[in-house]
Amino acid sequence: MLEDFLTDGLSLEEENARLRAIVAALMDRSERATQSPNRPIGQLSHVVALESQIRSRTRDLAETLDRLRIANARLSQAEREAVRARNALTDALEAMSEGFAMFDGQDRLTMWNSRFCADLPDVRRRIGPGLSFRDYVRIVSESRALTLPEQLTRQDWVAQRLESHRRRDVNFMVPLVEDQWLQVSEQRMSSGGTAVTQTDVTNMVRNAREERTKLLDEQAQMVRATLDHIDQGVMIFDAKARLAGWNRRLRELFSPPVDLLATGTPFAALLNNLMRRRQLGRSNIRATLTDWVNGPPYRPPLTLEIVQDEGAVLELSAQAMPDRGFVISVNDLTKERRAIAEMHRLNETLEARVRARTVELESARDEAERANASKSRFVASASHDLLQPLNAAKLFLASLSAMEQTPAQARLTERIVSAFGSVEQILGALLDISKFDIGAARAKPETLALAPMLERLREEFLPVARARGLDLRVHVTSAHVTSDPIYLKRILQNLLSNAIRYTEQGRVVLGVRPRGQSLRIEVWDTGPGIPEDRQADIFEEFTRLDPARGDSGMGLGLAIVEQACALLHHPLALRSVVGRGTVFSVTVPRASAPATDTAAPPLHDAPRGALEDLLVLVVENDAEVRNAMMGLLEDWGASPIEATTLQEAEAQLAELGVPPDVILADYQLDAGATGLEVVAGLRAQHGPIPAVLITANHSPDLIQQTEDNGILLMTKPLALRRLRRLLQQVPLYSSKPEAAEASPASRGDHSYWLRHAQHED
Known part of the structure; x- marks a missing residue:
């Protein structure tokens, strides 16, 4: 107290x-x-x-x-010291050649120097403590000293200026009257305030303009104009990683300082500036870009995604140039990503309807697939039923052609053979289409020489071309390719057939062009050409450009060509000029030539009478076909024996006391038996007898079984020339067993003569 x-x-x-x-x-x-x-x-x-x-x-x-x-x-x-420091700061700001102002965390003006807005006198008089940043921008937009492009209104400029103010670090140019230029830089401070710097860059802009006018020719100006009108920011660097070019969009995306956007600026300086101002997002991509720039000359392109602090999404792509320079482009994906997000949001509301529609479409698709499969099975079944009698008729016609006939009979026989040939082509095309439709087509690529195939095509089509008055040229090559020989030959056959069919005069050329690791097989013609708007239609089934022609076929050839090329993964191309001709090309992978089998006898060593005394076992349950085959073999000089079952064949051979030289067996026999079983039974008793299975069944499983058992498969109707060449090789193989020993058997190996004869066609 x-x-x-x-x-x-x-x-x-x-x-x-x-x-x-x-x-x-x-x-x-x-x-x-x-x-x-x-x-x-x-x-x-x-x-x-x-x-x-x-x-x-x-x-x-x-x-x-x-x-x-x-x-x-x-x-x-x-x-006293605070007063001295404030006075020193004021003196320092006044000593700056640039205009400077500071806004606090509430965007209120707290400090500025006399150079701030000195080039805008009407703005300078209205500046005072506590002025808000928004009012400051509005005052500047109303200044008579400010000049803007015609397409940019002062209200739009205010909106852009306030939008850029949200960013942490920004640089931009402000055009003034009398060709004056200010560079305005804004830097966000740790206190939340903003430091604004105004720099007079009039001389720099004018000098750059003069230099650009002096150095850039008309072509360079066109390139610059092109760059300035694309929607991507572009930077071009030379071999020493120095800036050589840029466009307007780049400044809009990154707002780099003017002094950095100058010819010769090092890449590292630009990268450091962008990283410091966080223009490349928060993730550290400095090392990735630097390693790529310093990488080898032929480095792969680089693509990075950047998410900026304001939420903008950018895609940065870097591409090397041949002179070791490189180009960096930046694409703004913000609107796209927002649109995708909006689409996802809208899709969520449509899921119920989409699911319902999907169920309907799947039901319709299943129904269409069932109908298509039913159609394909019907075509295959109908063709199979027709092939059996057609094969018999073809055998009878072959025997008939070998007989002595009057000139009138010979002409009639020739017309019948031609008619059956047309039916055979149509059925073959229908079978091919049905195999593609039901997915039964299987490719078996292997290394093969093109020369024999091209030579056989020349021999096959030369008579047809001469009959039409055309010049057929086939340029043979020694190259090897990897492909399925059967499908590749079918492709070229259809292309040649079409070329000859639709060419009225001139020539048809089949040749090969090297293309790196591939070969391009081309078929040229001098026909009417194909209009560009119809070039896609010709590959559809049953489509013909000129239905009025009597020899224009059914319109299946090119449909088969397209599906076979897709199966083999061989690109198919078409070039055509109306009135001048058409070129179809198929690109096939090149392969190395296989080692030569010196132990194998040459294919054409067989003498013309090689079928004489040749013992041929014919196993066929159809009497007409069996009789026709027996007659044909006898006409060729062979010694045929017939059987319908394995038991009959064994009885016939037991009576003769010698095994047959070759077996020709039909696949479908009576009581559910098959030709495969007959061949297996006879081989079990008499050793590896050469065998040919004849069938109208094109299933992949059957083809696989014949390959696994070393049996050659031939489909109906029989190619008689090929069958004769096959039989001519039997004596050569039998007389030189060392040929088989020198070439060890493997899966799918049909022995020497079968293997080479198979490649013959």
């Missing part, structure tokens, strides 16, 4: 005066107490103790006063 009484609410001088008054009163009282005999001596000691406390308090107060005086002196010194 005493301390509160002494010091409460008093200044130091008043407190000292009060203490002196108290001391004086106490001294006076002590003296009177000493003189008065009525006062006890104890009061004196109390007064003495009180005086000691007062003196101690007085000393404390004196020390407190000293500390206060020191603190006041230091505060005054700090205020």
